[in-house]
Amino acid sequence: MTFRVRPAHGEDFAAIYEMAKLTGGGFTNLPPDRATLVAKLARSEQSFNRETDEQEGDMYMFVLEDPVEKVVRGTCQVFGQVGVVQPFYSYHLSTLTQASPELGKTFRNQRLSLTTDLEGSSEVGGLFLHPAQRAGGWGGLLARSRYLFMKLHRQRFGDRTLAELRGVMDETGAAPFWDALAGKFFGMSFPEADEFNAVHGTKFIADLMPRSPIYVALLTDEARSVIGQPHPTGRAALRMLEEEGFTYDRYVDIFDGGPTVTAPTDRIRTVRESNEETIAEIGAGGRTKMLVAKGRLKDFRACLASVKRLPKKGICIDEKAAELLEVEVGDTIVAVGR
Template sequence: MSFRIRPATPNDFDAIYEMAKLTGGGFTNLPADKATLVQKLSKSEVAFDKEADEQGNDCYIFVLEDPAAGIIRGTCQVFGQVGVTQAFYSYHLSTLTQWSPELGKTFRNQMLTLTTDLEGSSEVGGLFLHPGLRAGGWGMLLARSRYLFIKAHRQRFGDRLLAELRGVMDEAGNSPFWDALAGRFFDMTFPEADGFNAVNGTQFIADLMPKTPIYVSLLPESAKAVMGQPHPSGRAALRMLQEEGLVFDRYVDIFDGGPTVTAPTDQIRTIRESTEETVTEIGEGGKVKMLLAAGRLRDFRCVRAEVKRIGRRKIGITRESAELLGIDEGAQVMAVAR
């Protein structure tokens, strides 16, 4: 079974929709809503066809495909710029220190402040791998292919990259953080609000959410315990993000309290360490395990490969890898160690 990453097309709708239904909710970038997914795929088509190499309100959707078997088992997304058509809201967790001379005590209070600090950043998200494929390291291919795409199209992305992770929910799909905070200002359950946000955007947050800071000490323990924590199913994704250099800078999701991690784009490990190589031999490959990416925009492909180092910036790869990438000898590829 040989998988590759390629841009999604409208023909992938059925497979992506089936995966969206498996997420269990809270996946804003991959809602199980047919109309929204059709719209997202259409927007992705426009992004891949855009001629101008400049940052914009683009959404690029990719799939993990076994072309020989004709199956799709994963998907991921990259966003050129957040906060373009609608504000991009986050809570920022800060500390207010106050001193009382009369009591002789110092009080440190944590506060959640509604911000749009991260507007203008690029975003990676929407990553989902079919449960039956989670033991083979294919999630790593999905995740890191996005950084190779960003490097290959660097002018289309900003100087800061972020990722939002789904927060903690109970078995019924309810969020303790939402119930304790935002849910008090909206006549909606968390699943209702999250679904509405996925389809309609965040303007209703601007309309109804209080703008004053929230003292964390006023929240119940159930909310404080999950604030800044990823959903259990997202812990592996958080580790992969951290390995790339993204860090939790005290920004949390306004809906479920999940962590938002950020990093300077050019400091992402895969972007920083990847190099351009020339494929000078297609045959048996070698023993060096790498990720390889080739092609621009709609022709972008990314695979795991066994590579033979031939010389400076020259490599040999297997026939299978070449076919998955759609390249011949002499092609330029982007390579990074696995």
């Protein structure tokens, strides 16, 4: 099979829904809820069809497909700007140092403060690769294609990009961070709250969540141990984000305590290192493997290609990649080393 990344459309619903059911819960951007996924696809289509190029609260959904076999084996999303319709909440982990001369002791207490610091950022999320396709580098293609889309549509995205990673939970869907903190104020289990958030948004957090800082020492040992830790299945995703230049700056998800990582958009490795190239020849390609992309908005396509550089002419890409990108000799693409 040879895969490419393209914008999702209505006909992809069945495949996306089946993947959503495989996530195992806690995957807010890809809930196994039919109505929510239909609304997401409609919102994505509206975003791709928007003609002006300023940053707005868009959501772009993509799929990883084999166009020959007509199968979809992955999906991901990019958000133009978070916090547009509803506040974007995070906890920020800070340290308060207090000293007592009488006791001769210094105490350093960690606190979690509810914040909207990250509002205005763009976001990458909703990435899920079907278990049958988790070999062959397809996860990297799916993840990095988002940054090439951002490079081709730079004005639609902010100066900072974030990614939220799912936190730690057990086989039943229970999350120790939620049980020790937010669950005390919402009267619902983590799976119930996560589903409600995926469908209705985060306004209920502002309605019920305490505004004062939470001292970490008051949480259970189990809850403290998972703050800023990704779900075991998300460790590979975290490594890919770190390779792109994302860093953890002590922001965590208010539901499960998972880490939120950020990067200056123009410093994301794939954005920074990708360049425009002219296709001078379509043939056997070469030994160099590159991630290549072409197309504006709903015509966007990305795939892996075998590339050979032709001095003073451009590049030669293999015939299959040209077919997947739907390009011809003379077209301009963006390319970055694999």
